[in-house]
Amino acid sequence: MMSGSVATPRHHLMSPSPRCVASLPPTPTTNAAAATGSAKKTQPTASQVRRLCKQGPLDRARRLLLESLPRPPPTLLCNVLLIAYVARALPDDALRLYALLNHAARPAPRSDHYTYSSVLTACARTRRLRLGRAVHAHLLRRGGGVDVVRRLFDAMPKRNAVSWNTLFGWYVKTGRPREALELFARMLEDGVRPTPVSFVNVFPAAANDDPRWPFVLYGLLVKHGTEYVNDLFVVSSAISMFSELGDVQSAWRVFEHTAKKNTEVWNTMITGYVQNGKFIEAIDLFIQMLRSKKVPLDVVTFLSALTAASQSQDGRLGQQLHGYLIKGLRGTLPVILGNALVVMYSRCGNVQTAFELFDRLPEKDIVSWNTMITAFVQNEFDLEGLLLVYQMQKSGFAADSVTLTAVLSAASNTGDLQIGPSDW
DNA sequence: TTAGGGTTAG
Numbered sequence: 001m002m003s004g005s006v007a008t009p010r011h012h013l014m015s016p017s018p019r020c021v022a023s024l025p026p027t028p029t030t031n032a033a034a035a036t037g038s039a040k041k042t043q044p045t046a047s048q049v050r051r052l053c054k055q056g057p058l059d060r061a062r063r064l065l066l067e068s069l070p071r072p073p074p075t076l077l078c079n080v081l082l083i084a085y086v087a088r089a090l091p092d093d094a095l096r097l098y099a100l101l102n103h104a105a106r107p108a109p110r111s112d113h114y115t116y117s118s119v120l121t122a123c124a125r126t127r128r129l130r131l132g133r134a135v136h137a138h139l140l141r142r143g144g145g146v147d148v149v150r151r152l153f154d155a156m157p158k159r160n161a162v163s164w165n166t167l168f169g170w171y172v173k174t175g176r177p178r179e180a181l182e183l184f185a186r187m188l189e190d191g192v193r194p195t196p197v198s199f200v201n202v203f204p205a206a207a208n209d210d211p212r213w214p215f216v217l218y219g220l221l222v223k224h225g226t227e228y229v230n231d232l233f234v235v236s237s238a239i240s241m242f243s244e245l246g247d248v249q250s251a252w253r254v255f256e257h258t259a260k261k262n263t264e265v266w267n268t269m270i271t272g273y274v275q276n277g278k279f280i281e282a283i284d285l286f287i288q289m290l291r292s293k294k295v296p297l298d299v300v301t302f303l304s305a306l307t308a309a310s311q312s313q314d315g316r317l318g319q320q321l322h323g324y325l326i327k328g329l330r331g332t333l334p335v336i337l338g339n340a341l342v343v344m345y346s347r348c349g350n351v352q353t354a355f356e357l358f359d360r361l362p363e364k365d366i367v368s369w370n371t372m373i374t375a376f377v378q379n380e381f382d383l384e385g386l387l388l389v390y391q392m393q394k395s396g397f398a399a400d401s402v403t404l405t406a407v408l409s410a411a412s413n414t415g416d417l418q419i420g421p422s423d424w
Numbered sequence: 425t426t427a428g429g430g431t432t433a434g
Contacts, residue, residue: 050425076425083425117426124427165427200428236429267430300430307432339432370433402434409434 043068049077053084062097072101072109082118091122098122113158117166120152124170161187161195169201177205181213194224196231203237207244214241214250230258236268243272248281263295270304279312299334306340315348335363339371346375355384364395370402382410 044064052061061081065073078101085094098119102108111119153159153167164187171180184202187194199221206213218238221228228234235258242251255261255269266289273282286305290297302325309318322341325333333341338361345354358364358372369392376385385406389399399407 079425086426114425121426160426162427169427195427197428203429231428233429238429240429264430269430271430298430303431310432336432341432343432365432367433372433374433405434 049080069104070106072105075110079114086118086121091125094122113156116156120166123149165197172205177208180205196234200233200237203241207241239268248276267300274308279308282308306344310344310347313348318344339367342371351379374406377406377410382413385410
């Protein structure tokens, strides 16, 4: 239903309880036998684990690794599997494995800076830190604290640019730009050379602080040479940074000086214009992108262009974009673009078309429903909006805070304070 | 072996 859902648990080892260890496939090494030291089991080799990680599900590699418990598997093998989990976007599984190993292995497996790096990444990738509870507990034993990621970082025996990047990237993601900037500065003081990723990660922090920061950081980037300046991830990140600062001229200069641009770079610049209310420039750039035929347009390109049409209430442009989408996509309209089209028609005052489009959407998500409900209410079709709330619930979508906002708005428009679903 | 940019409702 919602896109971008986090990885679902692949197995039932939620916490490293003895029951979980017992649920591992039977092996000659039972816990009791191993505890008395009678178990003799050869360790899997690195190439074995690596091969299993490359092909198919990771369960087999995992089983192989856990077979010798409670003897700790070699650090290298743990790292290979942890990294594989992270690479396959299964950070929860990485955290669970780490927790299990630290709980069930005697002595606890040795962790090196690769281990910490991957666990750090897994923590950063998942907001569900509850699943990292065991990691947390493990760290708390080393001295109380609240910030799991920071404690992991401090516990790292060796720090390289990757660990620094991950750490201050985490601070940016969790809304602490000041600390991110300080850590970036500390990395430099420690004599660690930043990588292009360092700049990608630190730029967003600079946009939210002293307005001189972006220029200081960009200057520093330039000193690192053309390889850094021409990195397309860096270019996008720099354009975003200057745009967020409201400095579209600087953003444009970065864009302009980039010889080989990809779709994302174009999109970032168009979005930068839109976010700064420069709709004409945004549309001009979109048309330029279309005509140049140098890079393909993608969903995000159209989202940005549609947002420009919506916000500038340019219905004619919006319709053109719609036509172009129908031709270009041959029937398969991604729900996110369908939603953006509904917004566009509604903002341009064409609620009728917006509803027809909504009604025909092959797939509707919670945003589609909320968009259409809001569209009705904003265009003074309060009753239609409220009726759609009931429809939405009948279709199996629960009303949320966005729905509530629309309903409250409709209530204040009509002066009827009794309306709304009965369970509110 | 690891880290990275642009994304629709309010």
